[in-house]
């Protein structure tokens with residue numbers, strides 16, 4: 248159970264996530280989204296419960312952002328649930344992707360897709376590190392991206408454009424890691440096109 | 449951001465979760481499941497992204513187990529994503545539910561529902577505590593419930609009956625907390641009736 252260990256200083260980030268389109272046509276929505284995303288700079292494996300991507304932080308967020316907006320642009324109610332993490336022991340099959348540069352392969356297309364989105368996330372920094380002030384400050388930074396920030400039990404809520412939300416999540420995750428946490432974990436739930444979103448979004 | 453604080457010794461447990469039926473009829477599947485579940489021993493609040501339940505550990509697992517199997521018994525592909533936690537500061541509106549006894553309100557009905565399920569979970573114990581051995585031992589205990597246990601990146605995988613899986617998750621969560629973690633977090637993804645489950649489950 249490598250995820251349970253006191254973790255090291257691996258620079259490989261990962262995200263295990265699921266995309267759930269609430270439609271009879273869910274298979275095509277998922278496959279269609281995957282087809283439009285360039286995943287060549289990440290290690291990626293999909294099973295019947297979730298997908299795992301691993302590599303540099305920039306590409307983990309680039310790829311998950313792209314998959315979410317491509318699924319959501321169908322107009323179907325789509326949810327994303329995922330756990331981002333960094334600091335667990337890496338392994339050779341994934342570490343090879345750390346050699347990639349930071350040029351994002353999906354950003355040019357993704358940034359053209361407008362998608363109002365609701366998000367709930369929680370950060371779990373483990374180990375030493377002066378992260379409380381960092382997190383507090385970074386959450387304020389998310390608001391500067393034009394995203395509404397509020398609190399719910401166990402989580403912080405973000406409302407705004409999907410691309411801005413992903414940018415904010417990447418910032419707070421990166422800065423928390425840089426503050427000295429040996430193991431940083433962030434859970435993220437996203438929802439688009441829900442009939443119950445505020446304002447009919 | 450109460451979730452980010454170094455946490456205390458509150459005995460109130462909580463779970464923030466979403467149930468995602470992959471069908472055009474998702475609203476009725478969710479509402480139908482909620483209707484069949486007795487939530488009177490938990491504090492519960494639903495918004496457009498997720499539902500939060502809080503109270504005693506026994507009732508948190510009783511209620512989430514019941515909601516999942518009632519949604520899954522429709523035969524639709526249903527996913528559950530949630531984060532269970534204990535050790536964050538409680539508050540008076542939720543703490544009142546700690547006065548309830550441990551008699552589970554949904555178990556009699558839930559145990560009659562057979563539902564093959566795939567699960568991926570990860571435990572994040574924070575603070576001091578001799579939890580590594582406890583977790584290792586408890587994961588072996590899950591296998592004794594007749595559940596297949598395996599490993600994937602960042603998570604432990606369980607395959608078996610939904611009710612057995614929930615029982616195993618509650619055991620490992622409870623024992624980890626009892627081992628002395630000041631704050632225990634467990635992420636859980638469940639999937640039922642997926643066309644891509646092994647063995648056509």
Ligand SMILES: [Ca+2]
Nearest residue numbers: 328329529530
């Ligand atoms: Ca989750």
